[in-house]
Amino acid sequence: MNNSVTHTARLVGAGLRALLLLTVVCGVLYPLAVTGIAQGLFPHRANGSEIKADGKVVGSELIGQRYDLPLAKGRETPRPDLKWFQPRPSHGLGTNTVNTQYKLLLSGATNRSADNPELLTWVKDAKAAVVRDNSVPGYRVRPSQVPADAVTSSGSGLDPDISPQYARLQVHRVAERNHLPVARVAGLVEDHTEGRIAGFMGEPRVNVLQLNEALRDLTGS
Amino acid sequence: MSPVLAGVLQLLALMAALALAYRPLGDYMARVYSSPRHLRVEKWIYKGIGAHPDTAMRWPAYLRGVLAFSAAGVLLLYLLQRLQGSLPGSLGFASIDPDQAFNTAASFVSNTNWQSYAGEQAMGHVVQTGGLAVQNFVSAAVGMAVAVALVRGFARSRTGELGNFWADLVRGTVRILLPLSVIGAIVLVACGAIQNFAGIHEVGQFLGGHQQWQGGAYASQEVIKELGTNGGGLANANSAHPFENPNGFTNLFEVFLILLLPFALTRTFGRMVGSLRQGYALLATMGVIWVGFVALMMWTEFHHGGPALQAAGAAMEGKETRFGIGGSSLFAVSTTLTSTGAVDAFHSSLTGFGGGLTLLGMQLGEIAPGGVGSGLYGMLIMAIIAVFLAGLMVGRTPEYLGKKIGTRQIKLAACYILITPALVLCFTAAAMALPTPPHSMANTGAHGFTEILYAYTSGANNNGSAFAGLNADTPWFNTTIGLAMLLGRFLPMVFVLALAGSLAEQQPVPETAGTLRTEKPLFTGLLVGSILIITGLTYFPALALGPLAEGLAS
Secondary structure, three states: HHHHHHHHHHHHHHHHHHHHHHHHHHHHHHHHHHHHHHHHHOHHOOOOEEEOOOEEEEEEEEOOOOOOOOOOOOOOOOOOOOOOOOOOOOOOOOOOOOOOOOOEEEEEOOOOOOOOOOHHHHHHHEEEEEEEOOOOOOOOOHHHHHOOOOOOOOOOOOEEEEOHHHHHOOOOHHHOOOOOOOHHHHHHHHHHEEEOOOOOOOOEEEEEHHHHHHHHHHHHH | OOOHHHHHHHHHHHHHHHHHHHHHHHHHHHHHHHHHOOOOHHHHHHHHOOOOOOOOOOOHHHHHHHHHHHHHHHHHHHHHHOHHHOOOOOOOOOOOOOHHHHHHHHHHOOOOOOOOOOOHHHHOOOHHHHHHHHHHHHHHHHHHHHHHHHHHHHHOOOOOEEOOOHHHHHHHHHHHHHHHHHHHHHHHHOOOEEEEOEEEEEEOOOOEEEEEEOOOHHHHHHHHHHHHOOOOOOOOOHHHHHOOOOOOOHHHHHHHHHHHHHHHHHHHHHHEEEEEEHHHHHHHHHHHHHHHHHHHHHHHHHOOOOOHHHHOOOOOOOOOOOOHHHHHHHHHHHHHHHHHHHHHHHOHHHHHHHHHHHHHHHHOOOOOOOOOOHHHHHHHHHHHHHHHHHHHHHHHOEOOOEEEEHHHHHHHHHHHHHHHHHHHHHHHHHHOOOOOOOHOOOOOOHHHHHHHHHHHHHHHHHOOOOOOOOOOOOOOHHHHHHHHHHHHHHHHHHHHHHHHHHHHHHOOOOEEEOOOOOOOOOHHHHHHHHHHHHHHHHHHHHHHHHHHHHHOOO
């Protein structure tokens, strides 16, 4: 008995030594080497693909943002600032509950099932809002025109993109609010539409932050 | 181009890339595990461990090595989390509570990577990079070592010796996982994944104000979490997070990494047992099931059943614009037919049938192509069951690769296939019967039941993906899922190694006209059938209560 206890302890000791040595290789040398190479070769990307305007960082090409009006008194959620192109809903994006020191972005999905009544309400409300907000004099949006990405939350809640259909749907509204010709804004959307990578990987998309940045350049505001 | 066509082209491109890598990688791995030479760095490591890499071990010694190393892993990871609050480089994150620390330690050591915490608000650099990511490497290397030991059991005769665990562990890590990870991580960074130690910092926004981001070694962990079929990422949203998976190409590349080693190991197997065609038969079995699942998943996701998805017009809930439905379907199937469990779209919001497919993929035992190592040994166990069934039909003592499948072998194989379903169904039943656990459900009805069934299926099969609406950070779920993960990982390994030992001792029987030809398409058909029937019979009642009920109602 005593013998087998010593034997087991010796074996676990060997296991611990193996783990510590492999930790040096895989947990210290490997990440440092990759970080070194990454920072040397692709510093912009390794640090989050930040977008700058007039020398100021305005966000990341990869991380979605909200484009809302300041929160009005008595409301729980701010209204969208319809002057700007709007991103997808993000009902799953969480707030920090553990680390009280910070207000970290907490990525996440709604995890609502396809037959969840709450999700159905969100989708219907979002669709009604997209139709209402984007219908301007001379341009009526039909519910059937609203693409799915406009009314659903993404997996991360940080989706930086919208579909080209959703971007085009917003063109008339954005043009009206910014007093720009529709064709100018439509051209902007075309310029910022990215196709599938190599023609077949992923889906066509429009990066909302880059599009709004270009819009701001155009309006000069 | 229609999204459906683009999805199919992505599937074909993936198959082409995997086919290109199959031969060189499979042969290379066979050389790694057969070579008598040691690299200098490996010699240093052996010296530090105090192990003699050339000493052959019989199965009990090999098993003791596996268990001792894994116990050390659980211990160290538990302590790291419990002490996080006092460690430097922890970004101000507090120590993790005991039940969650146990769950997470069990999860990463068992190659599961179930996460009951949200990465970016719970774990700092030290735990992520020095603890969790290390287990991503070594738990995968342990899986490969056990698989290689079983392959040696078939390849060797009249010896009980299965090789040296420490040598297999270190070689798998240093010669296979590490070099592939370095290349993969650089590809990911080049495409936009982040890799820094910036800590928590503020970044300006378009309309003023700030966002707070957590920097981190994202790319270096992302690559090994896919390559080692682990799945535990830095961010709560896992591979749906743009920092982990920035575009359509990286998405496909990550699916490639998930499938790369499990498929190529069939070549390694063929090479080591001296018949490549035996390896191709297993490859064909895995391939048929995987392609079948991808086709079904794309069909149900493009069809978008379910009231909310019908109202939206497409199944985009929980999916990223840049991946779309095709890319997300490929990922969802590949992550659940392996033991990965990383997600680029949230499985809870898949269609009813889509969610059922991810569940069924895990319930098949994750063998098509399965986790690194565990996929191969799981498939070999099923091959033994299949030759046994064929033997019963013709009234002949079954044999596989020249080894007789007698009473002892079939008992061990049967124990292997019974463990996981027993864990899944007993724990699910207990959770449903007790008053408190069902309070964790986020959805009601059939979907709520599926959340709990999914949690234990994912845990016991060492997958780690989730119907993430379930609030699993409770003492009950942390403890029971933790146990399911450990038992679901290490009990099967006991049976696999015992089996390997008993096979290695045998004298091979000569092939005769009556021998079942296990390298022929007929056997592949038999194997696919056995897998589907055995799993179907085991899980059908539970599936009928959950995803089938939901899918048929929509």
